[in-house]
Amino acid sequence: MEIALAGNPNVGKSLIFSRLTGVGVVSANYPGTTVEFSEGRAKFMGMTVTVIDLPGTYSLAGNTDDERVATKLLYERRPNTVVAVLDGTRLERNLVLLFELIESGYNVVAALNMYDIARKNKLNIDVARLERILMMPIIPTVATKGEGIDSLLYTSIQMRRRSRFQVRYDSHIESMVTELAKNLKEEDWEIPLRAVAVRMLTGDSNVVEKAPEELVERAARLREEFKEGHGEDIVVHIQRDRFGEAGRIAKEVIGQAATAKTKKDIAKDLTLRPTTGIPILIGVLALVFVTLVFVGGAIEGVLVGSYGASLKPIFEDIAADTGNNITSGIVTGISLSIEAMLALVVPYILVFYVMLSILEDTGYLVRVVSLLDGLMHKFGLHGRAVIPMVVGFGCNVPAIMATKAMGSKREQLILAALITIAIPCSAQTAIIIGSVGKFAGAQWALLIYMILLSTLVALGIALHKIIKFEPTGLICEVPDLRMPSARQTAVKTYIRIKEFLLIAFPLLLVGSIVLETLLAMGVLLDLLEPARPFMENILGLPAIAAVALVFGILRKEMALQMLIVLEGTSDLSEILEPGQMFRFALVMAVFMPCLAAFAVMIKQFGIRSALAVTASSIALALVMGAIANALMHL
Amino acid sequence: MASEITEQYLKVIYKLTEDGGAAKTNDIASAMDIAPASVTEMLHKLDEQRYIKHEPYKGAVLRSKGMKIARKVLRKHRLLERFLADFVGIKGRSTHEQACKMEHALTDEAEHNLCQMMHRPQECPDGKKIPKCDKALTCEKCTSNDVPLSEVREGQRAVVSHLVSEDRDELCSMLAMGFVPGSEVLVEKKVSMGGPIIVSLKGTKVAIARDRGKLLHVVKVV
Numbered sequence: 110m111e112i113a114l115a116g117n118p119n120v121g122k123s124l125i126f127s128r129l130t131g132v133g134v135v136s137a138n139y140p141g142t143t144v145e146f147s148e149g150r151a152k153f154m155g156m157t158v159t160v161i162d163l164p165g166t167y168s169l170a171g172n173t174d175d176e177r178v179a180t181k182l183l184y185e186r187r188p189n190t191v192v193a194v195l196d197g198t199r200l201e202r203n204l205v206l207l208f209e210l211i212e213s214g215y216n217v218v219a220a221l222n223m224y225d226i227a228r229k230n231k232l233n234i235d236v237a238r239l240e241r242i243l244m245m246p247i248i249p250t251v252a253t254k255g256e257g258i259d260s261l262l263y264t265s266i267q268m269r270r271r272s273r274f275q276v277r278y279d280s281h282i283e284s285m286v287t288e289l290a291k292n293l294k295e296e297d298w299e300i301p302l303r304a305v306a307v308r309m310l311t312g313d314s315n316v317v318e319k320a321p322e323e324l325v326e327r328a329a330r331l332r333e334e335f336k337e338g339h340g341e342d343i344v345v346h347i348q349r350d351r352f353g354e355a356g357r358i359a360k361e362v363i364g365q366a367a368t369a370k371t372k373k374d375i376a377k378d379l380t381l382r383p384t385t386g387i388p389i390l391i392g393v394l395a396l397v398f399v400t401l402v403f404v405g406g407a408i409e410g411v412l413v414g415s416y417g418a419s420l421k422p423i424f425e426d427i428a429a430d431t432g433n434n435i436t437s438g439i440v441t442g443i444s445l446s447i448e449a450m451l452a453l454v455v456p457y458i459l460v461f462y463v464m465l466s467i468l469e470d471t472g473y474l475v476r477v478v479s480l481l482d483g484l485m486h487k488f489g490l491h492g493r494a495v496i497p498m499v500v501g502f503g504c505n506v507p508a509i510m511a512t513k514a515m516g517s518k519r520e521q522l523i524l525a526a527l528i529t530i531a532i533p534c535s536a537q538t539a540i541i542i543g544s545v546g547k548f549a550g551a552q553w554a555l556l557i558y559m560i561l562l563s564t565l566v567a568l569g570i571a572l573h574k575i576i577k578f579e580p581t582g583l584i585c586e587v588p589d590l591r592m593p594s595a596r597q598t599a600v601k602t603y604i605r606i607k608e609f610l611l612i613a614f615p616l617l618l619v620g621s622i623v624l625e626t627l628l629a630m631g632v633l634l635d636l637l638e639p640a641r642p643f644m645e646n647i648l649g650l651p652a653i654a655a656v657a658l659v660f661g662i663l664r665k666e667m668a669l670q671m672l673i674v675l676e677g678t679s680d681l682s683e684i685l686e687p688g689q690m691f692r693f694a695l696v697m698a699v700f701m702p703c704l705a706a707f708a709v710m711i712k713q714f715g716i717r718s719a720l721a722v723t724a725s726s727i728a729l730a731l732v733m734g735a736i737a738n739a740l741m742h743l
Numbered sequence: 744m745a746s747e748i749t750e751q752y753l754k755v756i757y758k759l760t761e762d763g764g765a766a767k768t769n770d771i772a773s774a775m776d777i778a779p780a781s782v783t784e785m786l787h788k789l790d791e792q793r794y795i796k797h798e799p800y801k802g803a804v805l806r807s808k809g810m811k812i813a814r815k816v817l818r819k820h821r822l823l824e825r826f827l828a829d830f831v832g833i834k835g836r837s838t839h840e841q842a843c844k845m846e847h848a849l850t851d852e853a854e855h856n857l858c859q860m861m862h863r864p865q866e867c868p869d870g871k872k873i874p875k876c877d878k879a880l881t882c883e884k885c886t887s888n889d890v891p892l893s894e895v896r897e898g899q900r901a902v903v904s905h906l907v908s909e910d911r912d913e914l915c916s917m918l919a920m921g922f923v924p925g926s927e928v929l930v931e932k933k934v935s936m937g938g939p940i941i942v943s944l945k946g947t948k949v950a951i952a953r954d955r956g957k958l959l960h961v962v963k964v965v
Contacts, residue, residue, distance in 0.1 A: 166919075167916075167919035167920055167921075168915065168918075168919035170915050170919065172911065172912040172915035172916055172919075173912065173916055198946065199945065199946040199947055201945050201946065202921050202944075202945040202946065202947060205919075205921075279860075279862075280860075281862070311915075312911065338862070339862055341905065341924075342911075342914060344911070344914060344915055344918060345905075345906065345914070345918060345923065345924060348915075348918040348919065348923050349923040349924055349925060352921060352923045352925075352926065352945075353925070378932070381932060381934055381938075381941070382935070383935050383936055475950070478950075479934050479938055479939050479941065479950045480934060480936075480938060481936075481938070482934070482937075482938050482939050482950075482952060483934065483935075483936040483937025483938040483939070483953070484936050484937070484938075486937060486952075487937075492938075492939070582951070582952030582953075582954050582955035583939050583950060583951065583952040583955070584916060584917065584920060584949065584950070584951045584952065584955060585949070585950055586947055586948065586949055586950075587941055587948040587949065587950050588948075589948075
C-alpha cells in the first residue's frame with residue numbers, strides 16, 4: 110500500500126508527511142537528478158503504509174526538474190492514493206494542481222490544510238459543497254497541531270474511487286483533445302486518454318516519448334494551428350481555463366472573498382529594504398556565527414571531553430596492545446574518525462542545520478534571496494546562491510548539497526567552486542581564529558577575511574566572464590513571516606544529518622585509517638620530505654606544516670592539533686612566528702576542501718569537475734601563500 | 744440608459760464618421776431609410792443630450808458620451824454578425840438585419856462572453872473592424888495599451904494580458920505560478936538594487952526577477 114503526497118510549495122506538505130510517518134524517514138535524490146524526495150512509513154491498524162513525499166510543484170506539466178521528478182514518481186510507483194495537500198487560505202491557486210491530479214486518473218484525496226488559519230481569517234469554506242463539486246473526499250487538516258491527520262490517513266487507505274470531475278477547456282481545445290484521444294489505445298496507457306491527449310498538446314516530454322510518432326506530429330500540427338488562430342500558445346489557454354475553473358469553484362464554496370487577505374504588507378517589510386534589510390542580514394549572520402562558535406564550542410567541549418574520558422583510552426589501549434603498526438593505525442583511525450564526528454558533526458553541523466531550518470521555515474531566507482537577487486546577478490549568480498554561501502560558513506558539505514537549488518548545472522558548479530575556495534567553513538574559521546587571531550592579533554585575522562571576500566568577488570566575476578551563461582530569473586513565492594515548528598525543524602535536521610553522515614563518515618573513516626597507518630609506520634614525514642624545499646623557500650613555512658596541510662584534508666581544525674602533537678609543545682607560537690601563522694592560515698583557508706566535501710562534489714558534478722575544483726583551490730592556495738611570503742620579505 | 748432609437752442613430756453616425764469627417768443629414772436619412780426632416784429633429788435632440796455635436800450644413804460628429812454608446816452597439820452588432828455567420832450558419836444580408844435587432848437586447852455580459860467564446864474576432868464577416876471593448880481588461884487582444892510588469896509602479900494594480908516568451912519551460916513555469924492572462928496582480932514592492940518585483944497574485948506574494956517581469960505584459964487598472 111502506497112500513498113503519495115502532492116502539493117504546491119509552502120502548503121505544509123512536509124509537516125503532514127512528518128505527522129504521518131514519524132521519524133523512520135529516508136530521503137534520496139531521484140536517480141540522475143538533484144531533486145530530493147522523502148519516503149517514510151505510516152502505521153495504521155497494524156498495516157504498514159509507505160508514504161512518498163513528492164517534491165512541491167505548481168503543476169505536473171514537466172517543465173522543471175521538480176515537476177519531472179514528481180510526474181515520474183507518480184508514474185513509476187503508481188501509488189494507490191494521491192493526497193493533494195491544499196492551502197485552505199489559498200484555495201483558488203491550489204486547486205489547479207488538484208485538477209491535474211484528477212485529470213491524470215489518480216485516486217485523489219485532498220487535505221484542506223491550514224484550516225485553522227482559514228477559519229481565523231473568516232474564510233468559511235463549504236467543505237461538503239467542495240466535495241460535491243469535485244466528487245472526492247476533502248479532509249480539513251491542521252498539520253501544525255496534528256488535527257485531521259488520522260482521518261486523512263484513514264480516508265486515503267479506504268480510497269478506491271476516481272473522481273469524475275473534469276475541467277472543460279474551450280471548445281477548440283476540447284475538439285483537439287477528443288480527436289487525439291480517439292486515436293490512442295487504452296491498453297497502451299496507464300493514465301486516462303484524455304490526460305494523455307492534453308499532455309500531448311502541451312508537449313509534455315513524458316508522454317511524447319511514448320506516443321506513436323504520427324500522433325506526436327499530429328499534436329504538434331494542432332498546436333501550431335492553435336497558435337496561428339489564437340496568437341497564443343495552447344498552454345496559455347489550458348492554464349487559463351484551469352485557473353478560471355479554480356476561481357469559479359473557490360467563489361462558489363467560499364463566497365465573496367475567494368482568497369484570504371494577507372495582513373502583512375510587503376511594502377513595509379523591513380527585511381526587503383536595503384537600508385534596513387542589510388543591517389538585519391548582518392545581524393542575523395552574526396547571531397548564527399556566534400551561536401555556532403559558542404554553543405557549538407560548548408557542545409564540542411563536553412562531547413570530546415567525555416569521549417576522551419570513556420572510549421578513547423580503550424581504543425588507545427587496544428592500539429598499544431597490538432604492537433603492530435598497521436593494526437594500531439587502523440584502530441587509531443577508527444577512534445579518530447569517531448572523535449571527528451563528535452567534534453564536528455554533532456556540535457557544529459547539527460547546530461547549524463537547526464538554525465538553517467529555522468531561517469528557512471520562518472520565511473526569512475526567501476526575503477534575503479529577494480533582497481540580494483539583483484546584486485548577485487552582477488556576479489552571474491542567482492539570489493538563491495546566498496543560501497549555500499551562508500551554509501558554507503558552517504560546513505562546505507551541506508553547502509555543496511544546497512547548490513541544488515540553483516537553476517542549471519553550470520550555476521551549481523560555479524557556486525560550489527566559489528564556496529570551496531573562498532568561503533571559510535567553521536573548521537577553517539577555527540584555524541584562522543585559533544592561530545592568527547590568538548597569536549598575531551585580530552587585525553590579521555580580519556585581513557584574511559578581507560582577502561577571502563575579495564577573492565570571492567573577483568572569482569565570481571571572472572568565472573562569470575569565462576563561463577558564459579545567463580542566470581535564470583528568480584520566480585518564487587514569498588510566504589508571510591511565521592513561527593517555525595519544532596517538529597518540522599527536527600525532521601528536517603534529522604534528514605539532513607543522516608544524508609551528511611552517509612556521505613562523510615565512510616570517507617573520513619578510510620582517510621583516517623590510511624593517514625594513521627602511515628603515521629604509525631613512520632613514513633608520513635618521509636613521504637612529505639620532497640615538499641620541504643617548496644614549503645621553506647616559497648611559502649616560508651616549516652616543513653612540518655605540510656603534515657598539517659595533508660591532515661587538513663581530513664579535518665581542518667585537527668591540522669593545528671597535529672602541529673602541536675608533532676612538535677611536542679602546546680604553544681603554537683613556538684612553532685610558527687606571526688608572519689608564518691598568517692600565511693599558514695591563509696593557505697589553509699583557501700586550500701582544498703576536506704575529503705567529505707570532495708566526495709559530495711564527485712556525487713553531484715562527477716569526478717572531473719570535482720578534481721578541477723580541488724586542483725584549482727590547491728593551486729590558488731599555494732600561489733596566494735607564495736605571494737604573501739614574497740610581499741612580507743620585500 | 745439610451746433608448747433603442749438613440750442607439751441606432753449613434754451607431755449610424757459612428758459608421759458614417761468612421762473614416763473621419765462629419766455625418767450629413769441626408770446620408771443618415773438614407774442609411775436609416777427615414778425622411779431627412781425627422782433626422783434633423785432627432786439630431787437636435789441628440790445634441791441637446793450631448794451625445795453628438797450637430798452643426799447645420801456641416802453634419803454631426805459624436806461626442807465622447809455618444810461615441811462610447813455607438814462603439815458598444817456597433818461592437819455588439821458586428822460580434823453578432825460574426826456569431827450568426829460562423830456559428831449559426833446564416834449567410835448574406837440577413838445576418839446584418841438580424842444583428843440590427845438583436846444588438847439592443849444583448850447584455851454587456853453576454854457580449855463579453857460571446858467575444859471570449861469566438862476567441863475575440865477582430866473583424867465582422869464583411870471585413871469591417873469590430874470596435875474594441877472599453878472596459879474588459881481581461882480581453883488581452885482588445886487592449887493595446889499593455890506594458891511590461893517591470894514598468895508598473897509600486898502599489899499599482901494590473902491585469903495580466905499576455906506573456907512574451909518563446910521558451911516553453913519558462914512560459915509554463917510562469918503560468919503554473921498563476922500568471923495567466925486575466926489574473927490581477929498588485930505590485931507590492933520593487934526591491935532596490937535591481938532586485939525582484941514582489942506582487943500579490945491570487946492570495947500569494949510572488950517574487951519575480953525584473954528581467955522575467957519584462958516578459959509579462961499587463962494592463963494597468965485605473
